[in-house]
Amino acid sequence: MDPYVLIVEDDDNISEMMTFYLSEEGYIIERAGTGPEGLEMFEARKPHAIVLDIMLPGLDGISLCQQIRRKSSVPILMVSAKHEVSERVNALLVGADDYLCKPFSMREFAARIKALLRRSQLNGGAEQPGEREDISPIAIDVERRTLFVRGAAVETTFSEFEIIKLFYQNPGKVYSRDELLNRIRGFDSFVTERAIDVHIANLRKKVEADPKEPKYIKTVWGVGYKFILE
Structure with a gap:
C-alpha cells in the first residue's frame, strides 16, 4: 500500500x-x-x-x-x-x-x-498511546540535532550536543577531557578542560534524574567520562 x-x-x-x-x-x-x-x-x-x-x-x-x-x-x-x-x-x-x-x-x-x-x-510504524512503555530514556536525532530525554525534546548547546552524540554513538567507551576537547574545538570559543566539566555538568542536569548520582554520564576518575545506556 x-x-x-x-x-x-x-x-x-x-x-x-x-x-x-x-x-x-x-x-x-x-x-x-x-x-x-x-x-x-x-x-x-x-x-x-x-x-x-x-x-x-x-x-x-x-x-x-x-x-x-x-x-x-x-x-x-x-x-x-x-x-x-x-x-x-x-x-x-x-x-x-x-x-x-x-x-x-x-x-x-x-x-x-x-x-x-x-x-x-x-520503529514499527505509528504507535498508539500506551505502546511506548519501553522507550529509551535517552535518544538523539542527528539530522535534527535534537536530544530526547524520556521522549521529550531537550534544548542543548552546540557543544553539548556534540558531546552527547559522541557518547550515545559509543556507549561504554571512556573519553579523556583532551579527546572531548578535540571533538568540540573550533565550535566552542572557550574550549578548556574546565569548559568540558561545565558541559558535562549541564548535560547531567538535562538527562539525569539525580545529577549528583549520575546513572548515564559516569566519571572515570583520573581519566575522563563514559556513557552508559542500559
Whole structure:
C-alpha cells in the first residue's frame, strides 16, 4: 500500500505544490484547509504522515499537534513562516517530529517526508498511546540535532550536543577531557578542560534524574567520562 500523507495547510498554492511533489514520489495525498477539518480527516483515515501548518483557521497547528499526539505517534512535519528558534523548539516539544521554515525547497520537503516515513517504518510504524512503555530514556536525532530525554525534546548547546552524540554513538567507551576537547574545538570559543566539566555538568542536569548520582554520564576518575545506556 502506498503511504498516505495528510496535508493540513490553508495556503492553496503551497498545498498544491506539496501535493504535486509528494504525488511524484508515489504517495497518496489528501488535503485539509482548516484545523478542525485536519483533525476530522486524521481520525477518519489514519495517515502514515502529516504535514501541519502552524497558522490554521479554526484550530492552530500547535493545538492540533497536541490533540493528535494524545492518540497517535504518526510522524508530523510542521511547516511555518515563523523562523524563531523558540517556535521550532515549541513545535518539537508538543510532538512534531520535524520543522521546516517557509519558504523552503520542495525537494527538501519531499526528502524530509521520506526520512520521517523511513524512521517510522524502522520503529514499527505509528504507535498508539500506551505502546511506548519501553522507550529509551535517552535518544538523539542527528539530522535534527535534537536530544530526547524520556521522549521529550531537550534544548542543548552546540557543544553539548556534540558531546552527547559522541557518547550515545559509543556507549561504554571512556573519553579523556583532551579527546572531548578535540571533538568540540573550533565550535566552542572557550574550549578548556574546565569548559568540558561545565558541559558535562549541564548535560547531567538535562538527562539525569539525580545529577549528583549520575546513572548515564559516569566519571572515570583520573581519566575522563563514559556513557552508559542500559
